[in-house]
Amino acid sequence: MSFLSSPWWLLFLLVVALLGAAYVYVQRMRRKRALRFANLDLLNTVAPSERNRWRHVPIALLLVSLILLTIAVAGPQADRRVPRNKATVILVIDVSRSMNATDVSPSRIRAAQESAKKFADELTDGINLGLISYAGTAATLVSPTPDHNATKTAVDKLRLDDKTATGEGIFAALQQIQTLNAVLGGDAAAPPARVVLLSDGKETVPDDPDDPRGAFTAARKAKEEKIPVSTISFGTMTGTVDLEGDQVPVPVDDESLRKIANLSGGDFFTAASLDELNKVYETLQEQIGFEKRRGDNSRPWLIAGTLLAVLSAFAALAINRRLP
Template identity: 60%
Template sequence: MGGITQLADAWWLLGVLVVAGLAAGYVYNELRRRKRTMTFANTTVLDTVAPKTRNPFTHVPIALLCVGLLLLTVALAGPTAMRKVPRNRATVMLVIDVSLSMESTDVSPTRLGAAKVAAKQFVEQLTPGINLGVVSFAGTASLLVSPTPDRSLALAAIDHLELAERTATGEGIYAALQAIDNIDSVLGGAKTAPPARIVLESDGKQTVPQSLDDPRGGYTAAMEAKKKGIPVSTISFGTADGVVTIGGQQIPVPVDDESLHKIADLSGGQFFTASSIGELNKAYGSLRDEIGFEMQRGDNSRVWMIWGTLFVAVGIVAAVAVNRRLP
């Protein structure tokens, strides 16, 4: 019954005075009862009809009834509490790295294979009311699915992801930002557009352009996302021991935590690391919970009503059981 921050109609709390009056009346009646018994001259008879120490359990029913009435009074005042509810308006762009380094088998079966499984689970469990789009990037970025509530399109796009050369992280972010701008224009412009988020899953260091601070680089794109109020949450996926075989040569492809962490920081997003499909699922799960739900104030009177009714009911039963009558 905690978490109350407001009461819809606090005037109902005046009912507390009524409950206090009932409790005071009960105490007064008990004192009068004891006083009346003192009129007996014979103390032996007095001890028989009105013992000095009355069974304390006889007061339990009225205590329960008062507590129940207090809880019901609070319920009438309309208590509210913050609660997590599914979002029905939001845009999420899932940006997935398909560069050749994603062929590394340091994560079974491959980085890309594991990424597909985790991404599909993220898509399937994302709140239905959210518009979801998909972007893949290697040397260039491709908008595979424009933001839509139709999850089948995203699932099909993820299934058909294919590897390509080079890594253009900034282009992936810019493609996602453009897709968000497009849907915002359809939904009524930036002022009335739903909140948006980019989820970027990658393993390698940007190679195109070489500098992350280039106008089309990852850092510049992250700062542009920040200006638009669109956080980029990044998932660094892979291990430091990853290698791929290209042209018969084994090439080290260690995961690049540093740049992905900075992209998240620059844009106001979150950074996650994952070196297994289990950790990747956990990262996606955290993002899914944050993106798919929001905190809203709502009616919280039901729990007060339930407990109040329960206390009153138990009080009545106790009154009948202990006193054989209502107190």
């Protein structure tokens, strides 16, 4: 917390401290006078010790309320979590044959579809959301748009195909973001963007991820353009898929997806069930859909100070039979 508007008001805390010191001084002087001239037995009878313990509560509440109100007047500033009104998110979903594995119920692809639609439903309004699928090639199914229903409709139409060209999926996402940024007035005026890539396996096209069209090259390109790629490794190490009657192992490949995230400046997640995938998307929704902004934070201090001041008045009437 900082004080950017009127920090000089904090000097009033010295007045509050002086008021507290004055109260302590007056109480001590009053006690000295009482002890000097009063009969102690009679004094203890008319002013029982139980009352003495509570008679300082009103002034204590008053002093605390003045401290809180002084802080409020000084204009405290704090980071506040507010919804983004502008951002671009591209969902990139692997639709290779391995996504038909049933180690995730009902299957990797069905769970991915359900979770992606939930993510689109809960994403903050106003954020441009797009969808790209990829197997041997990448296909842009929805260009970035604030109409999240378009993405939900397209997710239901995902179809599996051969091979895995992860780099092509990332390059296609970057192209969509560049196109939108050009429409919005260039990179300088463009909102923040992020690629969210869900896959279960290693890239097969090309063979080398450092190839000019490979996944690692695409991740480095994303880093240059300041577009992080957050990757989700979806599935288990025991997954298999039926290919022409044969059960072919299709274990997830965390290593390559983690490296893509690291190279691009994004985050890496793993999910081995629909519930875990939903939690990953919830985390991403929090990261993407909201931002921290520095702003006025005086309201809670003002409310607390006012309530304590009122409580001080009631305490004074109830305990001391008079206002402080």
